[in-house]
Amino acid sequence: MTNSRKSNRRQFFNSAGTGAAASLAGFALGSLPCFAAQATLVAAKKQRPLRLAMASYSLRKFNLDDALKITATVGLEAICLKSMHLPLESSDEEIAAAVAKVKAAGIVLYGGGVITMQNEEQVERAFEYAKAAGMTRIIGVPAPNMLPLVNDKVQQYDIAVCIHNHGPGDATYPTPDVAYERIKNLDPRVGLCHDVGHTTRAGKDPAAITRQCADRILDVHLKDVTEPTKEGHATPCGRGVIDLPALIQTFVEINYPGYLSFEYEEDPDNPLPGLAESVGYIRGIMDMLA
Amino acid sequence: MTNSRKSNRRQFFNSAGTGAAASLAGFALGSLPCFAAQATLVAAKKQRPLRLAMASYSLRKFNLDDALKITATVGLEAICLKSMHLPLESSDEEIAAAVAKVKAAGIVLYGGGVITMQNEEQVERAFEYAKAAGMTRIIGVPAPNMLPLVNDKVQQYDIAVCIHNHGPGDATYPTPDVAYERIKNLDPRVGLCHDVGHTTRAGKDPAAITRQCADRILDVHLKDVTEPTKEGHATPCGRGVIDLPALIQTFVEINYPGYLSFEYEEDPDNPLPGLAESVGYIRGIMDMLA
Numbered sequence: 001m002t003n004s005r006k007s008n009r010r011q012f013f014n015s016a017g018t019g020a021a022a023s024l025a026g027f028a029l030g031s032l033p034c035f036a037a038q039a040t041l042v043a044a045k046k047q048r049p050l051r052l053a054m055a056s057y058s059l060r061k062f063n064l065d066d067a068l069k070i071t072a073t074v075g076l077e078a079i080c081l082k083s084m085h086l087p088l089e090s091s092d093e094e095i096a097a098a099v100a101k102v103k104a105a106g107i108v109l110y111g112g113g114v115i116t117m118q119n120e121e122q123v124e125r126a127f128e129y130a131k132a133a134g135m136t137r138i139i140g141v142p143a144p145n146m147l148p149l150v151n152d153k154v155q156q157y158d159i160a161v162c163i164h165n166h167g168p169g170d171a172t173y174p175t176p177d178v179a180y181e182r183i184k185n186l187d188p189r190v191g192l193c194h195d196v197g198h199t200t201r202a203g204k205d206p207a208a209i210t211r212q213c214a215d216r217i218l219d220v221h222l223k224d225v226t227e228p229t230k231e232g233h234a235t236p237c238g239r240g241v242i243d244l245p246a247l248i249q250t251f252v253e254i255n256y257p258g259y260l261s262f263e264y265e266e267d268p269d270n271p272l273p274g275l276a277e278s279v280g281y282i283r284g285i286m287d288m289l290a
Numbered sequence: 291m292t293n294s295r296k297s298n299r300r301q302f303f304n305s306a307g308t309g310a311a312a313s314l315a316g317f318a319l320g321s322l323p324c325f326a327a328q329a330t331l332v333a334a335k336k337q338r339p340l341r342l343a344m345a346s347y348s349l350r351k352f353n354l355d356d357a358l359k360i361t362a363t364v365g366l367e368a369i370c371l372k373s374m375h376l377p378l379e380s381s382d383e384e385i386a387a388a389v390a391k392v393k394a395a396g397i398v399l400y401g402g403g404v405i406t407m408q409n410e411e412q413v414e415r416a417f418e419y420a421k422a423a424g425m426t427r428i429i430g431v432p433a434p435n436m437l438p439l440v441n442d443k444v445q446q447y448d449i450a451v452c453i454h455n456h457g458p459g460d461a462t463y464p465t466p467d468v469a470y471e472r473i474k475n476l477d478p479r480v481g482l483c484h485d486v487g488h489t490t491r492a493g494k495d496p497a498a499i500t501r502q503c504a505d506r507i508l509d510v511h512l513k514d515v516t517e518p519t520k521e522g523h524a525t526p527c528g529r530g531v532i533d534l535p536a537l538i539q540t541f542v543e544i545n546y547p548g549y550l551s552f553e554y555e556e557d558p559d560n561p562l563p564g565l566a567e568s569v570g571y572i573r574g575i576m577d578m579l580a
Contacts, residue, residue: 073563075529236566238573239365245578273363276526276563277570283528284574288535 048286049252053078053110053259055221056085058275061268064098068105070272074279078108080139080219080261086112088129095132110259111219113139113193114164117146127153137258139164139193139219144172144182147190154189162191162219167198168230175199176213183216191218195263197225200242201232207243207250214254221263222282234266237278248285338576339542343368343400343549345511346375348565351558354388358395360562364569368398370429370509370551376402378419385422400549401509403429403483404454407436417443427509427548429454429483434462434472437480444479452481452509457488458520464492466503473506481508485553487515490532491522497533497540504544511553512572524556527568538575 054076059067064085071079079102086098102109112130117123117140130138137160142150150161163179173179176192176199183190194217196206210217224240225232237244251260260282264275344366349357354375361369369392376388392399402425407413413436420428427450432440440451453469463469466482466489473480484507486496500507514530515522527534541550550572554565 074567236570238570238577244574245580273562273566276566277364280526280528280567280570280572281574281577282570284534284571284576285578286574287528287571288575288578290535 046287047290048283049289050248050256050286051078051259052076052222052279052282053080053108053261054275055080055082055261055263057082057114058262058264058271060084064101068102068107070275071107072105073272074276076107076262076279078110078259078261080111080113080137080259081109081133082113083115086129086133088115088125090129092132095129099133109133109135111135111137111139111162113137113162115140117142117150119143119146120149122146123149123153127157127159130159131157136160137162137219141166141173147182147186151186151190154187158189160189160191160218162193164193164221165195165198165202167195167201168203170198174202175204176209176217177204180213180216188216189218191216193217193219193221195221195223196242196247197221197223197232197234197263200225200228201230203228207247210247210250210256211254214256217254217256217258219258220251220256220260222260222278223263223265224278234264234274236264236266236274236281238281244281245285245288248282249289252289336577337580338573339579340538340546340576341368341549342366342512342569342572343370343398343551344565345370345372345551345553347372347404348552348554348561350374354391358392358397360565361397362395363562364566366397366552366569368400368549368551370401370403370427370549371399371423372403373405376419376423378405378415380419382422385419389423399423399425401425401427401429401452403427403452405430407432407440409433409436410439412436413439413443417447417449420449421447426450427452427483429509431456431463437472437476441476441480444477448479450479450481450508452483454483454511455485455488455492457485457491458493460488465489465494466499466507467494470503470506478506479508481506483507483509483511485511485513486532486537487511487513487522487524487553490515490518491520493518497537500537500540500546501544504546507544507546507548509548510541510546510550512550512568513553513555514568524554524564526554526556526564526571528571534572535575535578538572539579542579 054071056067056079067085112135115126117126123146126138139162141164154161165173165175176194179192199206199209224235224237224242226235226240228241262278264271267274344361346357346369357375402420405416407416407430416428429452431454444451455463455465466484469482489496489499514525514527514532516525516530518531552568554561557564
């Protein structure tokens with residue numbers, strides 16, 4: 001146990017126990033199990049070194065209400081909303097209504113995205129949207145020529161932008177180290193969302209990249225993939241090729257300050273079993289580090 | 291890393307990939323996700339120190355076909371069938387049909403139970419049933435005055451009997467150490483099924499009891515519970531009070547030869563999310579020991 005790991009301990013605040021999950025009987029969910037309430041009782045006792053969240057793209061076939069119920073069922077404390085759960089063109093009133101739903105579920109709305117920022121209008125809209133929703137982070141893909149504007153906006157709004165890497169098919173930001181070179185002289189709130197699956201699919205070691213870019217990683221898309229090539233696709237954490245024990249230890253050692261957000265892209269019609277297995281797997285690793 | 295841990299490494303043989311899970315759309319299951327097949331591809335690469343199985347009581351609201359599909363979905367390699375999935379009074383033909391279904395799902399049928407053995411007829415039936423099904427273990431609750439007969443039968447059939455402890459409400463076998471005192475001079479194939487949840491509910495440390503009874507533990511019911519009292523009930527592994535990292539390390543250190551069988555008693559109508567989270571949690575712990 002290194003000192004850096006110990007100093008990174010945080011209260012694992014599980015606020016999922018609204019009881020809302022027990023009554024759901026919707027499409028492809030069956031009846032959700034009712035352990036969310038008791039999870040609050042017991043999970044709150046545990047000190048874990050990293051905070052876990054949901055990237056709502058995982059739940060893209062569900063509406064916001066059901067997405068929040070699934071998030072609570074797996075006991076995640078926070079969520080980053082993708083546009084199908086909170087459209088970018090929403091009015092302030094619509095945003096306020098969605099924010100109220102997330103809060104009522106006992107979940108922290110920490111970010112939005114992934115949001116494309118190809119022009120000034122998209123950049124400005126992203127910040128207005130995030131501000132209205134009280135988000136601290138925009139997970140985004142700003143075109144390189146938008147980075148000076150993004151740099152101004154993060155200072156104006158005090159909202160971070162986390163550039164998302166999309167792997168071997170992404171000519172601009174395939175891996176975080178490539179994005180890092182473009183932002184290293186900008187405000188520290190211009191950072192990275194490290195998608196560890198896409199880094200692996202690009203043939204790079206996500207733990208090494210995490211160390212290399214440690215000071216700018218402000219969000220993480222956590223997942224496992226079947227192959228370290230562009231053919232690799234999602235699989236529940238622990239079934240794929242990513243050395244997640246080493247990666248989680250790395251996040252602890254760098255005192256990673258943000259959320260590890262599960263983005264589970266497989267089984268969109270019934271993602272709960274794979275998500276639950278993934279969340280359990282990462283908690284098991286964390287409890288070995290405690 | 292101790293030598294005993296390393297010497298205990300086994301091939302993690304994941305034989306869940308029959309593809310059967312993908313097409314299920316049944317009661318309370320929604321559409322099962324389709325990662326069982328790819329799990330075979332990738333999980334087979336992993337060396338894990340302990341073998342995981344399903345105690346089919348977890349799936350008591352489902353028929354055998356659906357129980358096998360759920361077992362495959364969470365990637366478990368073996369199963370112990372409770373009587374609702376293979377009635378004790380089954381004919382040899384009925385047993386053969388069930389055995390064929392389990393085999394076709396790529397799953398090992400390693401045991402049956404929990405089976406009550408209150409009289410000679412029940413003891414004899416349990417062994418005939420297990421023999422017909424090719425089981426290597428009977429998980430049972432033999433009355434103390436049946437133990438001499440059980441001792442004869444394990445030698446006659448070369449099938450082990452694992453006495454199941456049922457916690458504070460069980461006057462005969464509340465914890466494995468109590469059962470151990472009754473069997474310690476019998477054939478070594480008269481052993482224990484350590485239900486770590488009931489041991490915890492009885493106020494005892496399941497890791498300490500595992501060490502104390504190490505030479506006779508031949509099966510395990512793995513779970514987590516909410517409280518270390520008789521009021522404690524099931525919760526997904528990692529959400530309760532059992533120190534599962536310490537317990538799993540203990541099973542590795544004693545070179546435990548059997549299966550860790552998930553018995554998840556909560557959410558009988560929709561156990562898959564809690565089971566998946568539990569399986570993931572234990573795999574995460576194991577991968578930290580690898």
